[in-house]
Amino acid sequence: MKRKRTKKAVTALLATAVLLSGNAVSQFYLAQPVFADDLVFPVEAFRPTDDRPLDKSHLQQPMTVQSFEQLDNGVKLNLGAQEAYIRMLTSDMAKVSLLNKGDKEYTSVGIAKTDWSAPKFKVKEDDKRIVITTDSLTVDIKKSPFGIKYMDKDGNVINEDGDQGIGYENGKPYVFKKTDNNENFYGLGEKTDGLNKRGKEEGIWHQDPFPYESKYIYQSVPFFIGLKDKKAYGILFDNTYRTYYNFAKESDDYYYFYADGGKLTYYFFNGPQIKDVVDRYTDLTGKIPLPPEWSLGFHQSSWAYSQNDMEEVAAGYREKKIPADGLFFDIEYMDDYKAFTWGKKVPDPAGLGKRMEEQGFHQVNIFDPAIRALPGYSVYDEGTAKDLWVKNPDGTAFLGKLWPWNPSAPPSSVYPNFLKKETRDWWSMQYKPFFDTGIDGIWNDVNEPVSFIAKDHWTLPLDAVHEDDNGVKHAHEEVHNIYAHLEEEASYNAFKKLKPNVRPFVLTRAGYTGTQRYAATWTGDNHSTWEHLRMSIPMNANVGLAGHPFVGNDIGGFTKNKQLGEICTPELFARWLELGAFLPFSRDHYNNDGDSPSVKQNINRQEPWQFGKEVEDISRKYISMRYELMPYLQNAFKQAHETGNLIQQPLVFQFQDDPNTYNNEDQFMFGDSLMIAPVVEKGATSRSVYLPAGVKWIDYWTGEEFEGGQTITKQADLGTLPLYVKQGSIIPRREVQQYAGEKKLTNLTLDTYLNDKASYSYYQDDATTEDYTRGEFNVTDFHVENKGNHVEFEQDKKVQNYASDIQSYTLKLHDAVEPKKVQAANNKYAKAGSVEELNGQERAYYFDANEHVLYVKIPVNEKQKVKIQTQDDVDGSK
Numbered sequence: 075m076k077r078k079r080t081k082k083a084v085t086a087l088l089a090t091a092v093l094l095s096g097n098a099v100s101q102f103y104l105a106q107p108v109f110a111d112d113l114v115f116p117v118e119a120f121r122p123t124d125d126r127p128l129d130k131s132h133l134q135q136p137m138t139v140q141s142f143e144q145l146d147n148g149v150k151l152n153l154g155a156q157e158a159y160i161r162m163l164t165s166d167m168a169k170v171s172l173l174n175k176g177d178k179e180y181t182s183v184g185i186a187k188t189d190w191s192a193p194k195f196k197v198k199e200d201d202k203r204i205v206i207t208t209d210s211l212t213v214d215i216k217k218s219p220f221g222i223k224y225m226d227k228d229g230n231v232i233n234e235d236g237d238q239g240i241g242y243e244n245g246k247p248y249v250f251k252k253t254d255n256n257e258n259f260y261g262l263g264e265k266t267d268g269l270n271k272r273g274k275e276e277g278i279w280h281q282d283p284f285p286y287e288s289k290y291i292y293q294s295v296p297f298f299i300g301l302k303d304k305k306a307y308g309i310l311f312d313n314t315y316r317t318y319y320n321f322a323k324e325s326d327d328y329y330y331f332y333a334d335g336g337k338l339t340y341y342f343f344n345g346p347q348i349k350d351v352v353d354r355y356t357d358l359t360g361k362i363p364l365p366p367e368w369s370l371g372f373h374q375s376s377w378a379y380s381q382n383d384m385e386e387v388a389a390g391y392r393e394k395k396i397p398a399d400g401l402f403f404d405i406e407y408m409d410d411y412k413a414f415t416w417g418k419k420v421p422d423p424a425g426l427g428k429r430m431e432e433q434g435f436h437q438v439n440i441f442d443p444a445i446r447a448l449p450g451y452s453v454y455d456e457g458t459a460k461d462l463w464v465k466n467p468d469g470t471a472f473l474g475k476l477w478p479w480n481p482s483a484p485p486s487s488v489y490p491n492f493l494k495k496e497t498r499d500w501w502s503m504q505y506k507p508f509f510d511t512g513i514d515g516i517w518n519d520v521n522e523p524v525s526f527i528a529k530d531h532w533t534l535p536l537d538a539v540h541e542d543d544n545g546v547k548h549a550h551e552e553v554h555n556i557y558a559h560l561e562e563e564a565s566y567n568a569f570k571k572l573k574p575n576v577r578p579f580v581l582t583r584a585g586y587t588g589t590q591r592y593a594a595t596w597t598g599d600n601h602s603t604w605e606h607l608r609m610s611i612p613m614n615a616n617v618g619l620a621g622h623p624f625v626g627n628d629i630g631g632f633t634k635n636k637q638l639g640e641i642c643t644p645e646l647f648a649r650w651l652e653l654g655a656f657l658p659f660s661r662d663h664y665n666n667d668g669d670s671p672s673v674k675q676n677i678n679r680q681e682p683w684q685f686g687k688e689v690e691d692i693s694r695k696y697i698s699m700r701y702e703l704m705p706y707l708q709n710a711f712k713q714a715h716e717t718g719n720l721i722q723q724p725l726v727f728q729f730q731d732d733p734n735t736y737n738n739e740d741q742f743m744f745g746d747s748l749m750i751a752p753v754v755e756k757g758a759t760s761r762s763v764y765l766p767a768g769v770k771w772i773d774y775w776t777g778e779e780f781e782g783g784q785t786i787t788k789q790a791d792l793g794t795l796p797l798y799v800k801q802g803s804i805i806p807r808r809e810v811q812q813y814a815g816e817k818k819l820t821n822l823t824l825d826t827y828l829n830d831k832a833s834y835s836y837y838q839d840d841a842t843t844e845d846y847t848r849g850e851f852n853v854t855d856f857h858v859e860n861k862g863n864h865v866e867f868e869q870d871k872k873v874q875n876y877a878s879d880i881q882s883y884t885l886k887l888h889d890a891v892e893p894k895k896v897q898a899a900n901n902k903y904a905k906a907g908s909v910e911e912l913n914g915q916e917r918a919y920y921f922d923a924n925e926h927v928l929y930v931k932i933p934v935n936e937k938q939k940v941k942i943q944t945q946d947d948v949d950g951s952k
Contacts, residue, residue, distance in 0.1 A: 125277065125318065128248055128332045134241030136219030142204055147192035149204060153220060160215065160222070163190040163341075165208035167354050170222065172240060172247070172338040180337040182312050183556055184588035186360035211344050224307070224342060232307050232344060233300065236328040240338065247313065247338035250330040257302040258736050259321045259329070260348075260726070263295030263585075263620040264597055269612035269724055269739045271298065276319040280522035280555060280584045282532050286606065286633075292522065292583045292598045294555040295620035296331075297359075299351055304731050306345035308355055310587060313339065314555045334551065348619070348727050349719065356621050356718030360591035364715050365624065366577040367841035368436045368814040369515065369594070370707050371399030372697045373661035374681060375438075378406040378669055380419035381426050387681060388435050392812065394683055396694045397701045399813050401430065402438045402517060402663065411477030412446050414453050414504045416511075427512020434813035438515035438581070439508055443523050443561055444476035444487035453504060454488065462497045463488040464550070465539040472538050474525030481526065489523055492560035493540040493553060501561070502568040509572050515579035516565045518593070521558040522584045558584035559592075566592035575843045581659070587621065594624035594659050602631030602642040602664075607650050608754040612739040614657065615724035623714045623721045626659030630680045633665050641678060644685040645756065645792065648692045651682065652795040653752040655696035656744040658711075658721040692793045698810045705806035705822060705836070710745040712837045721745060729766035732783070738764060747803035748774075751788065751796040760789045763796055770801035772827050777888060777926070799827050804834035804856055814841070818879040821913070824856060825886050831859040839876055852876045858885070863945040867932065882916070883932045890928035891944050892921040899938035903930065 137153040148161040148168070159171040159179055171179045181188060195208045206213040214223040221235035236250030259271040266287045267274060281290035296311040298319065311317055313333040322329045343354045374387055384401055391398040409417035416423045430437050445454050445463075457463060463471040473485035490497050505516065525534055538550035562582050569578035580593040589595075595617055600606045610627040617625045630642045630650050642650075642664065654660050664680035671679050682693035700707070713719040720727055723743035725735035741751045741764065749771070751763040765771045767783030774797040780786060788796040799805070805825040811817050819838075826832055839851035853873040859866050867885055896903035896919045906912040906920040912931050919930045919942075932940055 125316075126246065126334050128246060128318070128330070129243055130238070133238055133243050133248070136239055137241070139204065139215065139217040139220055142199070144197050147190070148195075148206060149197060149215070151204075151215070151220070158220070160206065160213060162193055162195050162206060162208060162211075162213070163358075164354065165193040165195075165210045166344040166350075167358070168211070168213055168224075168342045170338075170340050170342065172242075177337065180312070180339045182314055182587075183559060184312065184314075184359055184586050186588055186591060187358055224344065226305075226344065226346065230303075230305075232302075232305065233309075233342065236330065238328070238330070242338065243332070245335055246332050247336060248330060248332035249311075249338070249340065250328055253300075253322050253327065253329050254302070255326050257300055257322070259298055259300055260724070261295070261298035261308070261616055261619045262319065263297075263622065264291050264293035264595070264613060264617050266291060266609055266613060269615055269726075270737050271319070271321045273323050274321055275323050276321070277316065278318075278555065279316040280533070280558065282520065282522055282524045286598075286600060287609075293585050293595065293617065293622075295585070295587045295617075295622070297355060297587055297620050299348055299619060301348065301726070301730060301736070304346075304733075306348040306351050306730065308341075308343035308345075308351040310341040310343075310355060310358070311339075312341060312587070313337070314552055314586070316551070316555070336552065348730055349717070352619065352621065352718040352720070356590070359588040359621055361715050361718055362590045362622075362624055362711070363844075364577060364711060364839075364846060365594070366514075366579055366814075367704070367708065368399040369579040369659075370704065370711065371660070371814050372397055372655070372700060373400035373402060373438075373659075373663075374398055375400075375402030375404065375661055375663040376671055376680070377404045377664070377666050378419075378671065379403060380406070381421060381423075383671055384426065384437075385429065388430060388433050390681060390683060392433055394690065394694070395812065396682055396690070397697050397810065397812050398435070400436050400438055400515065400661070402440070402661070404440050405442065405477060405519075407439065410446075412448070412451055412453070413442055413444070414507070423511040431512060434816055436514040436579075437512060438517050438579070439513050440517040440519050441505075441565075442476060442520050443489055443492075443518075443557075444474060444520070444525070445490065446477075447471075447473060447486050447488050457488070457490065457497075457500070460496070460500065462490055462494065462500060464491045464534060465541070467537050467539060469539075472534060474523075474530075474534060475527055476520060476524060479526075485525075485527065487525070489525075489534065490561075491540050492557060492564060493542045493548065495543050498560060498564035498567070501564040502571050505565070505568040506572050509568075515581065516568065517581045518558070518561055518565060519583050521561050521582065522554075523557050556586045558582055559586040559589045562589050562592035575845070577842060577844060585622065590622045590624070594626075595622045596659060596661065596663075597625070597627045599632045599665075600628050601633040601635070601640045602646065603640055604646060604754065604756050606631055607646065607653070608740060610653075611742055611752075611754075612724070614722050615720075615727075615739075615742060618658075618720040618722055619724070619727070621718065623719070624658050624711075625722065626657040626661055627654070628661065628663040629654035629657075630662055630664055632663055634678060642680055644689045647680065647682075647685050648689045648792050649753050651689075651693050652696050653750065653754075655700045656722075656748075656750050660697075660700065688792070695793070696795065701810045702807045703805070704811075704814070705808055705819070705838075706745055706747075708841065709806065709835075709837050713746075719746075725749075725764075725766055729768065732767045734764060734783075735766055747800050747805055749798040749800065751798070753790050753796070759791055760787055761796060762786070763788050763798070765798065770829065771798045772801055772888065773797075774799055779889070801827050801829050802832045803827050804832045804858065806834065806836055820879050820881045821884055822880050822882075823884045823886055824858075825888075826858050827888050828858055828860055828865070831857070833857045835872075838878055838880070850876050852878055856883075858887075863943070865942040865944060867930070867940040867942070869936070878934075880934050882934055884912075885928075885930040885932060885940070887928040887930070887942075889926055890921070891926070892923065893919065893928065894943040894945070896930055896940065896942050898932075898936055898940045901936070901938070903940075906931075 141152040143150040151158040161169045204215040212225040223234040224232045238250035240249045278294045313336045315334040317333040409415040536551040540553045582593040683690040807823040839846040855870040904918045906918045912920040
């Protein structure tokens with residue numbers, strides 16, 4: 075959200091922070107002046123609708139299983155006035171529903187797959203229990219009082235209902251679970267309070283927050299992961315109402331979750347690895363589609379770029395040789411803030427689109443769901459004629475407030491009722507004029523949805539009415555958390571309807587479970603502070619763990635406030651850019667108060683070259699690294715597409731056997747092989763780095779090798795990002811491009827850090843279309859192994875259905891010795907005198923004695939193993 079600020083300091087908002095959060099950052103806000111608009115909002119404007127606490131003195135009386143019926147995939151339990159269904163969707167995933175008799179089981183729009191084939195299972199009953207057993211999970215149902223215990227195949231308890239049980243309290247569904255001191259909790263999507271949620275209270279409800287460190291923020295994903303005794307499980311509370319979580323804050327003996335309304339439905343996922351849980355969870359809620367390559371590049375945005383600004387910034391990136399792919403238009407491009415219109419600041423959108431394409435840029439425009447209620451405005455007139463708006467209880471169209479930012483103006487915006495497929499289909503077609511002028515991506519903002527009306531807490535009132543396709547009316551409190559999800563579906567389908575076979579790119583601020591099927595996530599209006607730089611790492615980790623791996627933050631921070639010290643200094647930008655170059659979604663976006671940065675010259679601009687030559691060079695260095703690593707990044711997204719694997723991984727995701735990773739919040743894995751340990755403290759020129767146990771680590775810059783399981787100190791001047799490679803890795807790289815598709819990939823570098831052996835399965839497709847869904851891709855497995863007196867390289871072309879431009883590989887072996895010879899059967903490899911000479915040959919090698927790096931140029935059609943002789947054979951032959 076963008077808020078135009080005046081210079082008038084007001085103090086009436088100071089109490090808002092303490093109502094939102096008790097953390098240190100909020101306390102900081104309390105001690106500072108807050109710049110706001112001339113109208114002072116009541117406190118309630120910045121606070122979500124009041125929470126509804128669970129009254130634990132009025133929990134449902136314990137239930138007893140009176141009888142049961144075996145189903146084709148589980149059991150149906152008779153609990154008297156209620157009944158429960160426990161369905162085994164797979165051998166390691168169960169769905170639990172507790173309903174009033176006669177009610178139907180519930181499935182939200184977040185669920186992608188419902189047609190599960192029942193696994194093999196057995197049901198046994200005795201006087202006290204009903205036990206469902208699969209080959210990997212046992213569900214032990216206690217008859218009286220009714221409760222559920224989950225155990226692994228060895229009989230170890232994974233998770234168990236608490237003594238308080240499950241049920242409904244005054245219409246609020248709740249579940250209590252037992253816990254102990256060594257259990258930790260992760261997930262729930264976008265939160266500002268760190269990685270591990272143990273000892274914390276959390277809530278799931280979209281909110282445009284003030285301050286940013288609020289209980290409620292932009293995304294609502296009611297899924298979490300428990301980690302106990304080094305084994306993981308997951309629970310999705312599939313409820314679209316506001317939901318609440320108390321993770322052992324009240325007691326070390328139990329945790330619980332509940333909702334304001336709706337049915338009690340949850341899914342249980344057994345690991346034992348966190349990766350297994352996320353994989354199965356995204357089987358249920360959907361994997362991300364493969365994004366277009368350009369969306370994985372670097373992007374630039376500002377609140378108020380005009381056409382002139384866009385062209386100037388594009389020229390700046392190309393002239394300075396800083397790679398970039400995307401340029402983003404924020405709300406000022408519109409005609410008087412009317413969605414799906416171009417205004418005076420962009421006089422020639424078609425011409426701009428053509429020039430951007432010629433320079434290799436992809437253009438992305440922002441779209442907001444509020445439609446200005448102005449007769450004669452075609453989008454409003456058409457939506458009104460089709461009866462597509464959210465209603466008041468009396469049947470009239472609800473009017474809210476968004477743009478222009480004028481708190482004293484009357485409500486003047488209607489909101490699409492995305493619960494109707496007709497509305498979603500209509501919304502998809504509104505993008506056509508923009509696609510026709512050359513935009514390549516859709517950026518959806520303020521889709522919580524936001525309405526700047528204080529009494530409604532900056533969203534739609536809870537009793538606003540959304541009507542579904544069957545004419546059933548639903549209150550906004552039920553639809554609020556899925557509103558953005560439905561909008562993303564419509565935006566995603568715009569590509570399907572209007573740009574068939576082009577990979578969609580949609581970016582969203584708000585989302586629900588399953589929104590990863592349609593959109594990438596950016597974490598909203600962060601601030602230019604060191605605190606927010608640090609906060610972004612665990613925030614992104616939990617967004618990924620909640621099934622949304624395509625995530626990023628505004629590099630450098632969006633919001634500025636000099637009085638609060640919120641300003642993007644050269645040092646802050648350099649450190650943020652170093653980290654940001656290794657985010658799944660990488661974009662520099664900043665607030666300039668809605669004024670064109672080229673017109674208002676005193677604005678703190680945030681393009682990389684605005685901070686001086688040193689920061690410009692640092693930016694070029696790390697963004698170029700991102701483009702070198704594009705094959706590695708694309709393959710990380712392929713893993714996410716297939717298994718739900720995270721791209722930005724908290725250390726615990728990959729190293730859950732090492733308890734020292736459980737609360738590590740300032741390091742992360744970028745893909746499976748690279749560990750990033752960014753400098754996130756002002757003025758720091760060194761930092762402590764923890765190296766997870768179980769593997770060896772190599773300093774990317776120096777080649778120094780370290781045993782895992784220790785903390786080291788890394789010196790890091792302003793231009794150095796501490797970066798470590800997991801030994802046993804092959805990292806595919808390419809030459810730097812200034813934008814995706816500028817140069818054909820003809821030589822693939824295989825950056826190899828070998829101990830005994832290393833393997834990599836390399837995937838390639840056209841990176842642009844959806845032909846990959848029809849099998850048009852290649853998969854080549856690479857294997858490098860140290861055999862003692864020689865190293866062997868071999869490739870296995872497992873799938874070859876794509877016409878690749880790759881002609882050769884460069885095997886780059888670190889910590890190598892000069893070989894005696896290199897040969898593949900009868901094909902002998904010549905010794906080159908330099909990398910440049912090597913590049914001009916078909917089969918050759920070059921040894922860099924200073925760096926102890928061996929380069930071997932291998933033709934792509936080499937069918938034999940390449941043998942790199944490092945020592946004399948036993949018989950003394952060379």
